Amino acid sequence: MLVAFTSSSTALLAGARAPHSAPAVRMTATVEKPAEAKNPAGNDLLMDLNEPVFPEVCEYAGITLSRYVLEMARANPEKPELNELVSVMTAVERACKTISNLVRRSPMSGLTGLEDGGGSINVQGEEQKKLDIITNTVLKNALKFTGKMGVLASEEEDAPVASQPSDLPGAEDYEWNREVILEESGKYVAVFDPLDGSSNVDANIPTGTIFGIFEEPDGCNVLNGDGEVMDNECLTATMQSGNKLVVGGYCLYSAATEFVMSFGGKTCQGFTLDEQVGEFVLTKPNMKIPSRGKPIYSINEANRWAWDPELTEYITTIQKGEGETGQQYTSRYIGSMVGDVHRTLLYGGIFGYPGDTKNTNGKLRLLYEAAPMAFIVEAAGGAAVSGKGERILDIDPTEDPTGRGVHQRVPVFLGSKDDVAEMRSYYDKK
Ligand code: FDP
Numbered sequence: 001m002l003v004a005f006t007s008s009s010t011a012l013l014a015g016a017r018a019p020h021s022a023p024a025v026r027m028t029a030t031v032e033k034p035a036e037a038k039n040p041a042g043n044d045l046l047m048d049l050n051e052p053v054f055p056e057v058c059e060y061a062g063i064t065l066s067r068y069v070l071e072m073a074r075a076n077p078e079k080p081e082l083n084e085l086v087s088v089m090t091a092v093e094r095a096c097k098t099i100s101n102l103v104r105r106s107p108m109s110g111l112t113g114l115e116d117g118g119g120s121i122n123v124q125g126e127e128q129k130k131l132d133i134i135t136n137t138v139l140k141n142a143l144k145f146t147g148k149m150g151v152l153a154s155e156e157e158d159a160p161v162a163s164q165p166s167d168l169p170g171a172e173d174y175e176w177n178r179e180v181i182l183e184e185s186g187k188y189v190a191v192f193d194p195l196d197g198s199s200n201v202d203a204n205i206p207t208g209t210i211f212g213i214f215e216e217p218d219g220c221n222v223l224n225g226d227g228e229v230m231d232n233e234c235l236t237a238t239m240q241s242g243n244k245l246v247v248g249g250y251c252l253y254s255a256a257t258e259f260v261m262s263f264g265g266k267t268c269q270g271f272t273l274d275e276q277v278g279e280f281v282l283t284k285p286n287m288k289i290p291s292r293g294k295p296i297y298s299i300n301e302a303n304r305w306a307w308d309p310e311l312t313e314y315i316t317t318i319q320k321g322e323g324e325t326g327q328q329y330t331s332r333y334i335g336s337m338v339g340d341v342h343r344t345l346l347y348g349g350i351f352g353y354p355g356d357t358k359n360t361n362g363k364l365r366l367l368y369e370a371a372p373m374a375f376i377v378e379a380a381g382g383a384a385v386s387g388k389g390e391r392i393l394d395i396d397p398t399e400d401p402t403g404r405g406v407h408q409r410v411p412v413f414l415g416s417k418d419d420v421a422e423m424r425s426y427y428d429k430k
Contacts, residue, residue: 298350386411
């Protein structure tokens with residue numbers, strides 16, 4: 001039997017781990033291959049990668065995240081550099097498993113609450129939780145020891161940091177925000193928010209890690225052979241627009257831990273952590289956002305009084321059931337971006353964190369929140385736009401008028417294509 005590796009094969013792939021519920025199915029998987037290098041949202045792709053083929057799937061183990069990543073590199077032999085991404089992705093995966101465990105155990109291990117009793121403030125003026133600091137270290141260490149990273153930018157770091165090993169010259173200069181280490185020059189740069197939604201974490205509400213991996217720009221060798229930063233300019237290598245992402249994704253820490261990612265931007269794959277085995281298993285292959293999903297809007301309505309009148313009119317209209325669908329929309333807002341985006345990905349609807357008269361660029365950060373999420377959403381066929389309706393993935397962080405660098409904020413609307421277009425139509429008609 002030949003089974004296409006599409007959303008229609010979800011049940012077979014997911015069910016392949018349940019020996020009692022279904023007869024063993026031996027699968028040969030073929031691939032959905034778009035005719036041209038466009039993502040499912042219809043925008044140009046940086047790389048037109050072949051999706052892996054799974055000629056056989058173990059009925060007990062399923063398709064693990066590590067297998068998916070390995071096979072992705074194997075399916076694209078003309079891009080040998082993808083092999084280096086395998087260790088980077090292994091590091092991200094391992095960090096997410098560790099963070100999942102830290103979050104799950106935090107009420108017992110004393111990791112709830114604020115760092116330094118509230119005395120630790122990040123560059124954005126936010127109080128840091130103990131878990132913000134620890135999860136940042138977990139992710140940073142996992143990535144730097146791959147030996148493939150040049151620069152890292154994180155919500156919890158003031159500035160992008162170079163990466164080099166502690167036993168090399170320069171290690172004595174180690175500072176919390178001038179991170180050490182690397183033996184060879186890095187091939188990739190990473191951006192991440194180690195624990196998004198952390199203001200919720202003590203209440204056991206879903207949180208997540210968001211990450212994005214870019215290639216290091218041409219001609220940028222951040223470190224020399226001695227592991228010293230040789231080009232400070234290159235420390236801004238993380239300042240790339242989302243359309244240059246090679247991999248983007250998030251890990252959701254909730255009732256289950258789910259890892260959703262797009263490798264190349266052409267497809268979106270969802271894995272669930274099997275805690276007993278310690279592996280992420282493919283449970284949601286080829287995720288697609290319905291173009292009109294459930295009638296849900298997700299936005300912090302407390303800010304309504306400072307919104308653009310166009311947005312207020314749109315939300316009021318769909319609340320009354322007078323929008324394009326004629327359905328009365330309901331509100332779902334966790335206040336934890338990863339959880340809200342995950343639900344939007346699965347059910348459809350619209351999620352937004354707009355700019356308003358108080359905060360003209362909203363709250364969410366372009367590089368490590370908005371861009372990786374937009375990458376995922378477009379890979380699933382949805383839309384992700386900013387305040388003026390521009391595609392989030394096309395926004396160039398180096399053109400930030402506010403000068404906030406890696407921490408620049410951007411208004412965000414994402415979700416079902418038709419819902420995002422309907423919201424924009426209120427602006428366009430003015
Ligand atoms: P948090 O501050 O708890 O880390 O950008 C961070 C974020 O959470 C998002 O996860 C979330 O969507 C948003 O802030 C919530 O902000 P509001 O409380 O202003 O709604």
